[in-house]
Amino acid sequence: MARPFLGLLLLLSRPSKAAEFRVATFEADITVPVGHACMGGGIADAKVVLDPLYAKGFVFLGAGDPVVVVALDWCQANNRSYDRWREALAEAAGTVPARVMLATVHQHDAPIADLRAQELLDEVGLKGSICDPAFHEQAVRKTAAALRAALASPRRVTHVGVGQAVVERVASNRRIAADAFVHWDRTSSDTRFDAAAEGEADHFLKTISLWDGDQPVLAWSCYAVHPMSYYSRGEVSADFVGMARARRQVDDRTVFQVYFTGCAGDTTAGKYNDGRPGDRAALAERMYRATDAAWKATRRQPLTGSEFRSAELRLSVRDTGDFAEAAQRKTMADPAAPRWKRNCAALGLAWRERGDKPIDVPCLDLGPGVAQFAVMPAETFVGYQLLAQSRRPDSFVVVAGFGDGAPGYLPTAECWAEGYADSYCWTTADAAPRMAAALTAALGPQRPKGLVRETRLDVVKRELSPDFCWFHPRCAAIPGAAPGGKPAVVLTLQKHLKVSDHYSGLYVMRTDDSGATWSGPTQVPELDWVKEPDGSTRAVCDVTPGWHAPTKRLLALGAQVWYDAKGRQLDDASPTAYAVLDPASGKWSPWRTLRMPDEKKFKIARNGCGQWLVDPDGTLLVPVYFGPDPNGPTMATVVRCRFDGETLTYVEHGDELKLTSDVGRGLAEPSIVRFQDRYFLTVRSDARGYAASSPDGLHFEAGLRPWLFDDGTELGSYNTQQHWLASDAGLFLAYTRRGLGNDHVMRHRAPLLMARVDPKTLRVLRETERVLIPERGAPLGNFGAAQISADEWWVTDSEYIMSTRRDPRGADGSVFAARVWWTKD
Numbered sequence: 001m002a003r004p005f006l007g008l009l010l011l012l013s014r015p016s017k018a019a020e021f022r023v024a025t026f027e028a029d030i031t032v033p034v035g036h037a038c039m040g041g042g043i044a045d046a047k048v049v050l051d052p053l054y055a056k057g058f059v060f061l062g063a064g065d066p067v068v069v070v071a072l073d074w075c076q077a078n079n080r081s082y083d084r085w086r087e088a089l090a091e092a093a094g095t096v097p098a099r100v101m102l103a104t105v106h107q108h109d110a111p112i113a114d115l116r117a118q119e120l121l122d123e124v125g126l127k128g129s130i131c132d133p134a135f136h137e138q139a140v141r142k143t144a145a146a147l148r149a150a151l152a153s154p155r156r157v158t159h160v161g162v163g164q165a166v167v168e169r170v171a172s173n174r175r176i177a178a179d180a181f182v183h184w185d186r187t188s189s190d191t192r193f194d195a196a197a198e199g200e201a202d203h204f205l206k207t208i209s210l211w212d213g214d215q216p217v218l219a220w221s222c223y224a225v226h227p228m229s230y231y232s233r234g235e236v237s238a239d240f241v242g243m244a245r246a247r248r249q250v251d252d253r254t255v256f257q258v259y260f261t262g263c264a265g266d267t268t269a270g271k272y273n274d275g276r277p278g279d280r281a282a283l284a285e286r287m288y289r290a291t292d293a294a295w296k297a298t299r300r301q302p303l304t305g306s307e308f309r310s311a312e313l314r315l316s317v318r319d320t321g322d323f324a325e326a327a328q329r330k331t332m333a334d335p336a337a338p339r340w341k342r343n344c345a346a347l348g349l350a351w352r353e354r355g356d357k358p359i360d361v362p363c364l365d366l367g368p369g370v371a372q373f374a375v376m377p378a379e380t381f382v383g384y385q386l387l388a389q390s391r392r393p394d395s396f397v398v399v400a401g402f403g404d405g406a407p408g409y410l411p412t413a414e415c416w417a418e419g420y421a422d423s424y425c426w427t428t429a430d431a432a433p434r435m436a437a438a439l440t441a442a443l444g445p446q447r448p449k450g451l452v453r454e455t456r457l458d459v460v461k462r463e464l465s466p467d468f469c470w471f472h473p474r475c476a477a478i479p480g481a482a483p484g485g486k487p488a489v490v491l492t493l494q495k496h497l498k499v500s501d502h503y504s505g506l507y508v509m510r511t512d513d514s515g516a517t518w519s520g521p522t523q524v525p526e527l528d529w530v531k532e533p534d535g536s537t538r539a540v541c542d543v544t545p546g547w548h549a550p551t552k553r554l555l556a557l558g559a560q561v562w563y564d565a566k567g568r569q570l571d572d573a574s575p576t577a578y579a580v581l582d583p584a585s586g587k588w589s590p591w592r593t594l595r596m597p598d599e600k601k602f603k604i605a606r607n608g609c610g611q612w613l614v615d616p617d618g619t620l621l622v623p624v625y626f627g628p629d630p631n632g633p634t635m636a637t638v639v640r641c642r643f644d645g646e647t648l649t650y651v652e653h654g655d656e657l658k659l660t661s662d663v664g665r666g667l668a669e670p671s672i673v674r675f676q677d678r679y680f681l682t683v684r685s686d687a688r689g690y691a692a693s694s695p696d697g698l699h700f701e702a703g704l705r706p707w708l709f710d711d712g713t714e715l716g717s718y719n720t721q722q723h724w725l726a727s728d729a730g731l732f733l734a735y736t737r738r739g740l741g742n743d744h745v746m747r748h749r750a751p752l753l754m755a756r757v758d759p760k761t762l763r764v765l766r767e768t769e770r771v772l773i774p775e776r777g778a779p780l781g782n783f784g785a786a787q788i789s790a791d792e793w794w795v796t797d798s799e800y801i802m803s804t805r806r807d808p809r810g811a812d813g814s815v816f817a818a819r820v821w822w823t824k825d
Helices: 079-093 115-122 133-150 239-251 277-296 325-333 339-352 382-391 413-417 431-443
Strands: 009-011 022-029 054-061 067-072 100-104 159-166 175-178 181-184 204-212 215-223 256-261 299-302 307-313 359-365 371-375 396-400 452-462 469-482 486-496 507-511 519-523 537-548 553-563 574-582 604-606 620-627 635-643 648-653 668-675 678-684 689-694 723-726 731-735 752-758 770-773 784-789 792-798 814-822
Touching: 022 133, 022 215, 054 133, 054 256, 067 079, 067 256, 079 100, 079 115, 079 133, 079 339, 100 256, 100 371, 115 133, 115 339, 159 277, 204 277, 204 396, 215 239, 215 277, 215 396, 239 256, 239 277, 256 396, 307 431, 325 339, 359 431, 371 431, 382 396, 382 431, 413 431, 452 770, 469 537, 469 792, 469 814, 486 537, 486 784, 486 792, 620 678, 635 668, 635 678, 668 723, 678 723, 723 784, 723 792, 752 792, 752 814, 770 792, 770 814
Parallel strands: 067 100, 215 256, 371 396, 469 784, 574 604
Antiparallel strands: 009 307, 022 054, 054 067, 159 204, 159 299, 175 181, 204 215, 307 359, 359 371, 452 814, 469 486, 486 507, 507 519, 537 553, 553 574, 604 620, 620 635, 620 668, 635 648, 668 678, 678 689, 723 731, 731 752, 752 770, 784 792, 792 814
């Protein structure tokens, strides 16, 4: 009786525009009455109600026809019951049933609803053995009425938020590997396998939220664990997940809270739950803490588009042994058989009668590369949830399980191969590839790899000299300053003068034709060395230019230093220096210094080699590394400054970040970028690079994290700077690292690479790594990255070689501009 697999994807709506989005939230009490079956008659019937069961959901308006998203505090809704819920809610919302994304939370002290299975049991005298159809209809209509009423006052939606947090000591996998055997014996309250490993799980609780401006309207969270603590005593309850949800709702009653259970067919709280009443409160506390942490970690961005998709999933019927139709009918009619066994036979027969009708796998897509929410059927195993995330690494993927509950357990291909054969599973092993295909189709295609349309390497200047090499080339665009209203690009650079960290005054190059031709390098007299009375030389190095649109000025920021007669840097104060270019006159101001509030604490306070940015209010966020002792380890912070066209003034500074291990010389050369509505910092140390993120550019909630690849291995960038690039849809890092056959290059400072960064995890996506500037025998690494236009960035660098002859590998004193163009959506 295998059914054909059609693999059909139904595209049910087109992407929509941001101004159209609204949401209406609703809830209804759907608590079973005393005497009603719990868990389909598999445990004690309802004797008392400890806390109510709810239907909680929302109607999303703006993705074509309305989309209804709803979670029921029931164990399951199967077959005709599932259909009845979707039909009634669709009618109330003015949409079609396929656009109703319904899932049960799967508490066990709650009902299983299967109207057809109950009809079959009625025929053998077991009325109400699984569910009461009259109560079922009452709950459906009550919820539909609440939905209909909510549509009278929907809220505007302008932004979507996403956040996640680790749930500590809740989930563990049923799978136990012991004594050369694999078995799935761990239950939801279990002491037998406390010493066994947790096994496969997704320990992140994920939250998606919808916002009206800066006001949150709705948040729905999802975590993959069976939501049972102590149960089966006839005490109706939404269990520990319901308790955590209720507590979050009390935290802020203006934000409507919904909870879904993820793909948790094989994950339970068994390792951390002995079935004692006190365990429920402990599990609820852990869930609450994670939900609260995910909310606090939420990052918000404009909702610019949405789409609804649904894929068809056709599954086969298990038809051997006790699962054959005749065997199931015999069991159902046998008065000597246990109630649960007879009920299961009816559930299997109802699934069999489903015929060729497919199960929907729906997905609400809240913007390209932003967030997807999908619903999988029944007791889907957690491996499918992890698969979904791997299919869309470009986005925030949330997958609920326990949609149509009819198929029972839905194992992964690996579990089937290991011999999984539970009696509460009415499908065959060919379900696994079909489920994977349907899930992949529903989630939609990954955005173009890396979001980079094209890169090109240009040579700005080429010069070989035994006395110097060009160093620290960094550029900035002056909007509209070139013919035709195009940007002019100014490149600042200095000569490296043999002695370590000994640099000339500042030189400038310029292009008005997007790099086809360049003028310069021209030394700027106002920005040259200044001889001091004591014989030392005052200079500025590590310069990064940038455009300040409110004043229409170009600023160059760097680090003020002093050299002795031999070119060695003196251990003395080193403040941030700045100079200003008026493009209208072409005149530069002399170097001035940024005054800090505590000159002792900030004796060193350098913006050296660091990207800085201009906030929408016109203030600057300037990352610096600082400290009281020129010979001691330095810390990093971000300084907010005002700029009036002439003077740069300190306003405030943020968190003071420091290392607690592998301190060495401390932190140096921090760079900051704004991506969507968050700020991201990268900073150098002797041992490795670090990253951090912030909602305001000053305060970094999670502190510094070492740069890692997405597989958890170290990036391998150390003792050199990293810089940022960002498109509208993607965050990127430019860096050098070890591990590329480049051990012959000082500090592995070539080639210069670029890769996309996951802004949620701050990890580098290894598959997106590409070479921007190749390794030709000479170090690179002291470089810059700057936005030139909406769809183009430049990464500029130069080869560190002092010679009259090119290196055998090819280095010839080139100054490079690696140009990066983004894909257009």
